[in-house]
Structure formats: structure tokens, C-alpha cells
Amino acid sequence: MTERANRKPIERVGPRRHTDPVEIIEFNAGDPDLIDRSFALLTAAHDADTPENPDLPERFFRTLFTHVFPGRERHWFAAVADGLALGYARTNFFTDENLELAMVEVAVHPDHRRQGIGAALLAHVERFCAEHGRTTVITNTSVFWEGGPERGEIGARALERRGYSRALTTVNRRSPIDPLGADEEERRYTEALAKAGDAYELRQWIGPVPDDLVDTMCRMETMIISEIPLGDLDFEPEQVHPEKLRAKEAVYAAEGRSWAHAVAVERATGEVRAWTEVAVDEGVERDGFQGITIVDPAHRGHRLGLLLKIANLRQLREHFPRIERIWTDNADVNAPMIAINELLKYTTVDANAEYQKKLEA
Structure with missing residues (x-):
């Protein structure tokens, strides 16, 4: 039985107006x-x-x-009326770098929409962020992408009315865990391995980073923000050190989330030059979640991205045979990674529109 089967249902009363005023409280x-x-x-x-x-x-x-992840701070808010929880919001603050940013999530129960609850929550959270020295709010909403199911644009239009501008679009895709079949996978893997040559060693693991790779993996994590497409989002790189890396891993363990990693280690230096990871949650769910795939700019052109993604699929099938699908999202302008994902039979589901707003001082 999955956790979903045991979860507590929220009140389902159908669309209605409320006799009591909506109150927004922090919890x-x-x-x-x-x-x-x-x-x-x-x-x-x-x-x-x-x-x-x-x-x-x-x-x-x-x-x-x-x-809480190291370098983060969270706050939660609920919109309540008539004893019902109508809306939810969460803010994420950075506490090391990006001190001016706030990441915000807002949701309203489907039975209680079009009553101004989402707008009230967002306005409340914006004031809270400004009071805590944040000058930029970033949030997102699901939108339609060609080839996927219909998605309403209500969330996007509501954000635009409040002065948010779209800063980045990421496309959400999924692929079967065995997208190519044994023969084609072996052919692609062998070709990528030959292209990589003898300069790199393939290493894989599940869970915490091996001790001998901690420093070089911190370098790779620090590189992420500088190397992935961010559109108009205003991020600066987050400096990752061994203590922060191990603290993140402790949070993953508490979440019940395991990460399968594959890296290419340069033999001459012992440095990781390419890395991919996929998350798997405990339980019986059949979905895996692609995390970062990154290749050091000086080591591109050796098919390391494809090599590692295929190697990691093999590792996942061996250790997590229940997994049937891998989900990923990429910036719509990330042509190299999209090409690899299309080769691996990823198909479009929808997209997330990242919206950004500068708060008035």
C-alpha cells in the first residue's frame, strides 16, 4: 500500500463563499x-x-x-476560514548567497478558487519577504507545452497581473527506464565509451558521495548555477563545501530519497569532469527523478553526458527494479541536453513557467 492510500483527506465541500473572513496565519x-x-x-x-x-x-x-537544507530557511502560511484550510504558501530564503531572493510556492484548494485567496496569500508573502530583506520573488506555475496534455493558463495570467514576468521555461518530460532496448543501448553505450577514450574512469554509487570524491563533487555542485541555462533568473553560484554536502545528504536520508550517481573521473587529475544523478523515493512508487547532468566545459565533446546517463539507467534497473519511468525537466533553450533526452525517448508532458518579480523598496 502506498502512502497516498493512507493520507488524510482535506475537506471537500465544493465551491463556496465563506461567512468568516479569510485569515492568513504562519505555521x-x-x-x-x-x-x-x-x-x-x-x-x-x-x-x-x-x-x-x-x-x-x-x-x-x-x-x-x-x-532544512544547509543555507536555507523556510516559512509556511495557510489561508483559513470557517475552520477550513483554503490555501497554502511556502517561502524559501537563502542564507549564504542570493540573500536578496525568495523562492515562493502558492496553492489554493480547487474547491475554493476564484475568490481572491491566491492573490491574498501571494500579497501577504510578498510583504513578508520584503520585511525580511528580500527584493526579488521567484515562483512558478504549470503551463501547456506542445505534445502534452492541456494545462490552464490561469496561474500564469494571475502572476502577470501582479507584476511578475516570465524569466525561464522548463519542459517536463518522461522516459521509460529501458528506452532503447538491449541492443541499441549497448551500441550507444559502446560508441560513447569509445568517444570518451581512456582519459576518464566511470564511477557509480548510490547514496552519499565516496570520501575520496567529496572535494571534487563540491566543485561540481558549485559549478551548477554557472553552467545551466537560467534565462532571466537572478541567481549567483552557491558555494558548496564538504560540510554542506554532507548536511544535504542527511536531509535526503530523512526524506527517504536515494540518489544514484554516475561520474566521469579524469584519470590524470582525479577530478570529476562529468556527473549525472537520479533520485528514487522509498516505497512502491515507480518514478525516478533526473537531477543534474553536467559536464565541465573543458571536457565537452566526448559523449560523457550520454555515457553517464546510460550507465545510470543500468544502475537504476539493477538496484531499483520497481522503477518504470524517469522524469526530467530542462530549460527550453538547453538544446544539447534536450537532444540527449530525445535520443533516450523522453516525451513531453508539460512545462513550468518560472516567474520573477522585483519588490518595491
């Missing part, structure tokens, strides 16, 4: 009832808006309130 790990209601609300919103996409694992959500 945290000490408010288990609002955590329950928020998870049920987010589940209902997912089922209404993006039912083709994977569910939010309950353990993952609850861990948000008890374990």
Missing part, C-alpha cells in the same frame, strides 16, 4: 493539523491541475518541516 512543525491539511490541499491541487505528473510523496512533504 510550522508545531502545527501538525495544518501540516495534514496542507498536504491534503496540495494533493487535491495536483490531482486537479497536473494529474499526469507524479504525486508528492507524503514523507518528503513532512520532512520539509523537520529538516
